[in-house]
Amino acid sequence: MRAVDAVIQQRLGSEVPLVGQVAHYIIGAGGKRVRPALLLLVCGALGCTDARRHTLAAVVEFIHTATLLHDDVVDESTLRRGRDTANQVFGNAASVLVGDFLYSRAFQMMVDCGEMRIMRVLADATNVIAEGEVLQLMNMHDAHLDEAAYLRVIRAKTAKLFEASARLAAILAGADPATEEACATYGQALGAAFQIVDDVLDYEGDTAELGKNLGDDLREGKVTLPVICTLRRCTEPEAALIRTAIETGGTQRLDEILAIVRRSGGLAEARAHAAAEAQRAIAAAQALPPGDAVREKYREALLQLAAQLLTRRA
Template identity: 85%
Template structure:
């Protein structure tokens, strides 16, 4: 990961000072680096030591960071990871344009890797992520959004980059098609689990630990799995209150809504969905080719990564 950070530092350089300022602000704001770590761990599990793995880990972090910059502008967010969002500090225009810089720098770096399959995986993933963001925008304030529509969004906007990170490791390792598909399934599953837990924390977390305001999703009109589960479980009167808040973006009765979500068992139901995704990920790990003692250590780390996602609080 230190090698990845070195690549990130080197490739953030620009003759335009504001570019580096904004990019460093968000990249240095305490992100978990889960996607780069996933790529490196999967490389280790496959016995791959290709030097390009550090560059590609930085690429997926750049793509992820670009989506954060754009998301915060679209969502009009003011707080991320316990700090003012980049758009609050530097303005919307700078955030959008530096997000564009990170996308284009990521594509320059993937071209440097000199592998058309790697380029295709990352280009396809970036396109799917953008489609997922637009789909989420179309679903805003839709109080009747169902679970299938929610899953379609998170598999595109979040799980796709996890999937691509794991798939890239298989490509670097020269793995066969079956192993590549297995790696991709692991990545997609923990990506979905990651987003579901994130959505649970929006109603169950602690603001200080979470680094953002509780209930932000509902204020923005986003219907996530905890809300979908709540609407199936609560009384008609409570459902009417929640649907009204979704449709209007009203937050006047947010404390009451948070109480309903927590009381009716919706968070436990959503966590059950996340657990099922983690089980899918661990089952995929069992199908990876058996390796030596060193590769098994990395496989164990991937197992721990999947299970720790369920326990995270921020």
């Protein structure tokens, strides 16, 4: 990861000062770096030491960061990772344009890797992510959104980049098709579980720990799995209150809604969905071909990464 961070710092350079300021601001905020770490872990589990893995891990982080910059503008978010969002500090226009810079820099870097298959996987993933963002925008303030529609969004918006990260590692390792698909399945399932838990935390977490405002999803009119599960369980008056909040983006009665979501069992049901996705990831990691002691340590780390999602609180 230190090698990846070195690539990130090296490739953030621009002759336009504002580009570097905004890019360093959001990337310097930290974050979990889950996607690049995933790529490196899968490489390790497959015994791949190709030097391009660090560049591709940085590419994945650049694509992810670009989506964050754009997301915060679309969602009118004010807080991320415990501090003001880039759009709060630099304005919406700068955030959108620097997001574009990060996308284009990512594509420059993937071209440098010199392999058409790698470029195709990343180009396809980026396109699917953009479609997922638009789909989520279309679903805003729809109080009748169902579970299938929600899952379609998160598989495109979040899980696709996880899937691509794991698949890229398999491609670098020269893995056979079955192993590549096992890696892709692991990434997709891990990404889905990660997003579901993230959506749960928007209703049960703590602002100080999360680094974002509790109830942001409700304010933005996003219907996530905890709400969908709650609407199936609560009384009709409670459901009416939640639907009104979704349709209007109103958070005046947020405390009441949080209480309903928490006591209805909706959070537990959503976490059970996340657990099923995590278990699917674990099964895929267990299907990877066995290797020497070093490779087995990496595979164990993949298993632990999936298992730790179930206890994630921030």
